[in-house]
Structure formats: C-alpha cells, structure tokens
Amino acid sequence: MHQALLIIDVQPSFAPPQWLIDGIQVLIGTLPSVATVERHDESKTPFQKQLGWHPAPDDESLIQADRIFIKHGYTPTPETIEYLKSLKVDRVLVCGLQTETCCLAAGFALFDAGLQPTLITDLTVGSSLDRTGVLGVRLWEHHFGHTVRSGEL
Known part of the structure; x- marks a missing residue:
C-alpha cells in the first residue's frame, strides 16, 4: 500500500510529550x-x-518531515492537500496534536479531497479537553472509519 504520513502541529507551542515525538x-x-x-x-x-x-507566530516543527507547511487555524492549507494528492497515495496516515480538533480538521480536508485519512491512534494527543485523545479517536472512527496503531505499520 502506498501511503504518506501527515504530522499535525508537533511544535513547541503545544508542548508535545516526548513519547509522541x-x-x-x-x-x-x-x-x-x-x-x-x-x-x-x-x-x-x-x-x-x-x-x-x-x-506562537514563529513556531517550527519538532519533526523534520520531508515537507513542512505553515497554516493559520485548524485546517491544513490547500497547498498541503494538493501536495498529498500529488503523491498518489492509497491512504494518508495522520498523527500529532489535538486529536479532536486539528487532526479531525485534517481528516475532513483529506476526505473531502478524495483521500483516505487514517488516524494512528497511539501517536496522537488530544486537546486540553481530553489529553487522552479518546474523544478524537471516537469522532474519527465515526466520520472516517480508518484507524491503525503504529505497530501495525
């Protein structure tokens, strides 16, 4: 299966736990x-x-991905989605921060673009509302159905 990894907002402003990084x-x-x-x-x-x-207005990614896209707000930019589409992947694996907000927003953008969003459930952290991410995982499963654990990759 041809796939890509989309890492959401793993940056200093959100103080990601070291295990996630x-x-x-x-x-x-x-x-x-x-x-x-x-x-x-x-x-x-x-x-x-x-x-x-x-x-912060000048945060940088704590993960050195192949490509980094700056966004303002919850949703990935159209350029991010177009780049992922250009890779002609079977699915986009999503991980990172704010499971029930920014990750979910990415899922909707990917879905609407015709891509298959798949959440890596053990590589995501929820917002201050639910740091466990359980709410976000349940919403993801309801809307998109596809989840995996990192050990399955």
Whole structure:
C-alpha cells in the first residue's frame, strides 16, 4: 500500500510529550512525510480575540518531515492537500496534536479531497479537553472509519 504520513502541529507551542515525538520519529524516512505548523496571525485566524490564546507566530516543527507547511487555524492549507494528492497515495496516515480538533480538521480536508485519512491512534494527543485523545479517536472512527496503531505499520 502506498501511503504518506501527515504530522499535525508537533511544535513547541503545544508542548508535545516526548513519547509522541519519539514515536513519530521512528516513522520518518520510512514513507513520505508532511508536517503542519500552526502559526499565529490574528488577521487570518482570530485565536486571541475569540479564545484568549494563540500559538506562537514563529513556531517550527519538532519533526523534520520531508515537507513542512505553515497554516493559520485548524485546517491544513490547500497547498498541503494538493501536495498529498500529488503523491498518489492509497491512504494518508495522520498523527500529532489535538486529536479532536486539528487532526479531525485534517481528516475532513483529506476526505473531502478524495483521500483516505487514517488516524494512528497511539501517536496522537488530544486537546486540553481530553489529553487522552479518546474523544478524537471516537469522532474519527465515526466520520472516517480508518484507524491503525503504529505497530501495525
């Protein structure tokens, strides 16, 4: 199966646990990889105005993926989705931070683009609402059906 890895927002602003970084690093170099980095620009996404918080304006990915795309807000950019489509993959493996928000938003964008989003359930961390990510995994299974564990790859 031809697949790619989409790493969502593993960056200093979100203080990812070391086990997540280490687990994702194991996959780097084994398949094409893309990482997103969420940066703050209030003129594009009103995090401060609406939520009273925002990511850093200059964060960098803590994972050295093949390609890194900057985004503002929850959803991957159209350029990110087009790049993944250009790889002609059977599925896109998704991991990273904010299982029930940014990862789920990526799943919807991938699905709407005709790609098969597949969540790596043991390489994701939920938001402050549910750090376990269980809520996000349940939402993912409901909307997209496809999940795997890293040991299955």
